[in-house]
Amino acid sequence: MTPSAPTPAYRRLSVEERRSQLLEAALGLFAHRAPEDVSLDDVAEAAGVSRPLVYRYFPGGKQQLYEAALRSAADELQECFDEPREGPLLPRLARALDRYLTFVDQHDAGFSALLQGGSVVSTSRTTAIVDGVRRAAAEHILSHLDVTDPGPRLRMTVRMWITAVEAASLIWLDEDKQPPVDELRDWLVEQFAAVLTVTASRDAQTAALVRTLAEDV
Numbered sequence: 001m002t003p004s005a006p007t008p009a010y011r012r013l014s015v016e017e018r019r020s021q022l023l024e025a026a027l028g029l030f031a032h033r034a035p036e037d038v039s040l041d042d043v044a045e046a047a048g049v050s051r052p053l054v055y056r057y058f059p060g061g062k063q064q065l066y067e068a069a070l071r072s073a074a075d076e077l078q079e080c081f082d083e084p085r086e087g088p089l090l091p092r093l094a095r096a097l098d099r100y101l102t103f104v105d106q107h108d109a110g111f112s113a114l115l116q117g118g119s120v121v122s123t124s125r126t127t128a129i130v131d132g133v134r135r136a137a138a139e140h141i142l143s144h145l146d147v148t149d150p151g152p153r154l155r156m157t158v159r160m161w162i163t164a165v166e167a168a169s170l171i172w173l174d175e176d177k178q179p180p181v182d183e184l185r186d187w188l189v190e191q192f193a194a195v196l197t198v199t200a201s202r203d204a205q206t207a208a209l210v211r212t213l214a215e216d217v
């Protein structure tokens with residue numbers, strides 16, 4: 001009688017490992033389905049565990065799990081703008097947008113539900129998480145502009161552009177990801193330069209930045 005292959009030893013996951021496993025499973029589901037269409041049973045099945053185990057780690061149920069998954073996704077989004085401060089500004093911005101648009105592409109339906117705020121599990125806490133990403137992105141951009149004390153017009157311009165990037169990303173998903181992502185990236189970079197130029201006609205601080213950008217090209 002041929003001896004059977006040894007059964008792989010079962011490894012008990014630590015609390016952090018199990019939590020990470022459940023968050024990864026939840027993020028995979030939220031990436032392609034609206035949060036209200038994902039149940040705890042779905043998460044348990046995706047992670048290969050029981051529903052009671054999901055509740056053990058997230059006693060607040062789906063809301064707590066969604067907020068934790070959203071916070072994890074927000075951390076990843078913030079890292080998209082963490083670009084080394086080397087070389088001309090606009091190529092740096094293009095590289096950051098490459099990472100941002102890759103995230104949008106990989107999380108399509110979940111990204112839409114997240115930013116449109118239409119989810120039934122949306123709360124003031126989830127809104128604060130998303131707004132934190134926007135503020136972090138603005139701070140990164142102002143840092144790359146080497147501005148330590150931005151005036152209201154420059155701050156407003158940067159935040160308006162971030163809003164435009166979000167809107168363009170949502171429309172891009174609605175339009176079956178057209179135009180091609182590299183064209184979208186270049187267009188958004190050009191829009192950033194354009195809105196700075198418009199603000200420069202009314203703001204000396206921004207005008208100085210536009211002159212610096214022109215020297216980098």
